[in-house]
Amino acid sequence: MEKTYTVSVFTENSIGMMNRVTIIFTRRHLNIDSITASESEVKGVFRYTIVLRTTRDQVDKVVKQLEKVIDVLKAFVHEESEIVHQEIAMYKMRTESLTNGDVEKVIRKHHARILTVDPTFMVIEKTGHVEETQLLLENLQPYGVLEFVRSGRVAITKPMKELRSYIEEL
The missing domain is CATH 3.30.70.1150 (ACT-like. Chain A, domain 2)
Structure with missing residues (x-):
């Protein structure tokens, strides 16, 4: 069943990063409803907030593929109830x-x-x-x-784990 998902992608700031991120959605024939990019709370780390309507299975596959891209530090998928x-x-x-x-x-x-x-x-x-x-x-x-x-959606997750702790784990 298709639902709206918000994908957060944390990357290093490198030229062509937006293209490398969006091409993954294009290859899977997924339409991006909105995309925003900005600095995150960690110096040198950028955040892409991507909204799309698809199935859970499809969005999980996209997130796994995103994490294989060089300069992508971490990607998360969120349902509507998990974000503000x-x-x-x-x-x-x-x-x-x-x-x-x-x-x-x-x-x-x-x-x-x-x-x-x-x-x-x-x-x-x-x-x-x-x-x-x-x-x-x-x-x-x-x-x-x-x-x-x-504008596109800007979103903050409700769970309390900080981005810094994910980066330290990496």
Whole structure:
């Protein structure tokens, strides 16, 4: 049965690493729903957070294959209940849409905030799960959204074992 999984891949910072990681998913015909990359809490170690929808068997095979890649230190698979996650979305709208009090009500209702107001446009920010950011987009559409962008998932695991302890074990 297909479910949503979050894969955390910890790597050294080397050129072409993103390509080496994603090619493993491509070869197995797995679609990546989102991918984010950033530094981790350990200096010199980078973290890729990859979200995909597949079976447990498939995701376990991918994680095993990822760990064989040079410069990959460790890879983990997490189910939704094992992580805390968020995404960030930004919406660009004409500043004149603020004259209608309804836009401000929509922003407040969704616990979003205005990041910047320019004479011609404004930028609204919303953090939350994909369903929340999508709902705000749908609620703002009647007022004229000029641009919309959503980040990939950023996630932290609930288990307390630190990355440092995994690296020490290696």
